Amino acid sequence: MTLALDTLGRLESEAIHIFREVAGEFDRPVILFSGGKDSTLLLHLAIKAFYPAPVPFPLLHVDTGHNFDEVIEFRDRVVARHGLRLEVAKVQDWIDDGRLEERPDGTRNPLQTVPLLDSITQHKFDAVFGGGRRDEERARAKERIFSLRTAFGQWDPKRQRPELWNLYNGRHRAGEHVRVFPLSNWTELDVWNYIEREGIELPDIYYSHQRDVFLRDGMWLAEGPWGTAREGETLERKTVRYRTVGDGSCTGAVESDASDIHAVIAEVAASRLTERGATRADDRLSEAAMEDRKREGYF
């Protein structure tokens, strides 16, 4: 019998180690959970880390209100199945009482930061697990696994702590918190290979299906509560799937026939576009879009 771990075994082991470090050192951790593939993977790993005991953290979803129904249905089913506690911070509530203002372009991804930070303060969360991966974007490639945030939730990339060996320093002052990224070292392909290996269920929209979509800024957007095709854009029925799941107003579908996990893996392996480049309008805004949002306290 060989004891050497393969790539997925190594990544799994590292993520489990990170979850247990946080459980051992923090008072009030929380897992950000949207029902998307990275957060579903995160939860799967958390369950494994504490087996046979239940996951000792609640979940938090910052809900833009621009969701895909399938994802919300999936989210609630997973939470119920594992007997977990889910807090939902609705961006709509912040808009309704005037703490936030709808943006002229109607996208709500950037509006998630304030409800996220307010919820962290309100619940006194001191460690916040996110599904961010370094391979997603080059500002994320600079992120530590334990990333200290100020009382204002801000990330200062110039003042990151050294992160040595696998010794994580989670000390923080009152009001500060630490973002923790157990999937830091996973690539998109690792995620899909692991989902296959573990037989993890995902919302259907990650696999090919028929959907009415329209083309905007080179991306196939679906209609929904966030709006529909404008003047000059036409709705067309296409066979698509989603590579990422976020705010419906700025998350694009990709044309794809990949209807099962094997086909998705083959497609991801052959893809010539990054996951975000293919599907996220918010990252195309500027060269430093992600960095700017992260500095403000975004995931």
Add this chain to the structure above:
Amino acid sequence: MSDLLRLATAGSVDDGKSTLVGRLLYDTKSVLADTLDAVHRASADRGLATPDLSLLVDGLRSEREQGITIDVAYRYFATPKRSFVLADTPGHVQYTRNTVTGASTAQLAVLLVDARKGVIEQTRRHAAVLALLGVPRLVLAVNKIDLVGYDEVMFSRIAKEFTAHATALGYTEDSVVEIPVSALAGDNVVEKSANTPWYSGPTLLEHLETVPVEPDPHDAPFRFPVQYVIRPRTAEHLDYRGYAGLVAAGTVKPGDEVVVLPSGRRSTVTKIDTADGELAEAAAGQSVTLLLADDIDISRGDLISVAGNEPTVTDELDATLCWLAEKPLRPGARVLVKHGTRTVQAMVTDLRDRFDEQKLSSVDGPASLELNEIGRVALRLAEPVPLDDYSFSRRTGSFLVIDASDGSTLAAGLVGAPLPLLENGVESCTGGSTATPDNHALVSPGP
């Protein structure tokens, strides 16, 4: 052969580390079209004729503005032969702590020099840091070889000088390989260059794909820092009490006799549990849960060790620190030490010497240890802790030094004296340049 290599870049500012990483990614076709488009656009905006490949890794706004790397970027790529985790580190001396971050888990470092400048102060500093951290293998990439007309003599001179330095730091000759490259033009990075007919060795990628990687030694004695106690208290698992952790060294099997440290109580492993079922054996790097035969008091911070070959349990130790904070370290400082899963209060009782990484000698009894300096200290801990020598085990011989007041990480700590010269002190250098008193010392000695 191992399917994964973790590597880090090192070398002085502007020697071409990020360009080299960009070149590796580009020539191995690891860059996707939209990322490449963005780099082409940004390069054109800057008025460059050819794409600046360092933009693939210099992902922060201030990095792009200043054209330097500030923090480590982690990149992942694979060839049919191997997968790579690559940490591109900054060369600027001010950001040495980020270089230490990238190198602390590396199995190989690519140390760059500019062929026009050769081995310079920062090259020597980084080589010392790599040797200290125990990075087992080095590549000296003599970069910008295009700017010296692909001159063999220049290359050989630099290679010779560096090898002598690396040997003095404890590297054997076969653990260091020198390669003439141009990160900008791509010579000998992935493709063999026609411009260096005198060079018969491997390209950088060929070397990275074939260099042996030392696996975690399976014959090392078993070490297991307890992270968390799993007690479900559910009807199904009423009496379950498992100790969760990552095997730091060696292997473990049910039936093995173990000692819990620092208490010294003994027991036997009855079961190695995971969410996927029981294991017949677990080895270094695996996250598992151990169940023991006896109901003894074990909590986070304890270390489970094989019985008979245990670490030393002590509250006094000699260690080497790589100081990473602006505030200097002075004797008498009170700090926190995080070792494994245990954090204890500690006092620096003595500053024994400072390592002069330029002369490879030691300076006895310095008044302080300043940012980026390496030195040997004596520490007294508030409680006894089980310690291995760093040279014996990277995972159980390393620790963090933490500032108790603001929680920042002050130093990388290594049990013992991993740098051979610190032990032997070839020549003593007087002149104590760091002896200037300073009034913002870390923490004043206690009452």
